[in-house]
Amino acid sequence: MSEEADKFMPDKDLLAALIQMGINEDFAKEALFCTGNKSVDDAINYIVNNKDERNELGRCEDSGKGMQDSSDADWEDQGLANYKMVHVVNCSLKMKTENQEELNQWEELGEKKVVLKGNDAEHLKQLYHKAISEGLPAYLVRDAGHTQIASGSLTVLSLFGIEEHVENITGKLPLL
Structure with a gap:
């Protein structure tokens, strides 16, 4: 492991957000190191792209990645796309947000999101009725x-x- 990786101090908020998402602490630290401690999104992209090749903290430096800036132009130069999901709300409708207190807590604790596989429409309906x-x-x-x-x-x-209540309904479903 390099001396730079040994001295690295991950951003505590970014690290906490990654751990809250269920990411192993060591891998979260590696991802933050390898992405320059910039953002949760950059760290997650690193994790997704390196989950099968994980090694020790600082591995990215040895492979020439180090703490380089991975701008959108770099992604495009490599022929890779930078993906994200967006939800746009029509605010002119003045819709009230239900469960606002719970949503605020969720946001403060890292906004854990998981995508799971359902068998078919009937399966989704059964899960829906159980949740309700x-x-x-x-x-x-x-x-x-x-x-x-x-x-x-x-x-x-x-x-x-x-989480525990949601897990009671969806905990046995496989990840998508």
Whole structure:
């Protein structure tokens, strides 16, 4: 391990956010080191791209990555795309946010999000009804039919709540 990696101090807030997402502390530190301690998003990109090749802290320096800036131009030069998910809300409708206190806590603790595999529409409906019966906010998303999916197709079940309660419903499902 390099001397630079030995002296590295990860940003405590970034490290805490990664650990809250369920990422191993050592791997979180490695990701922060290798991405210049810049952001959770950069660290997650590093983790996703290196999960099968994980070694010791500082491995990235040995491979020539070090703490280089990985700007969008660098990604494009390598023929890689930088992905993200966005939800845009029509604020002119003045919709009230339910569970605002819980959402604020969730945001402060790193906004843990997980995508799981459901078997089919009937399976999603069963999970939905179980969530509702246990008092969890849940929503079934149906496709508008503007692309390859038929209009009205049940595509996603969204759940929110205390992790233990959500796990009671979805804990046995595999990751997507």
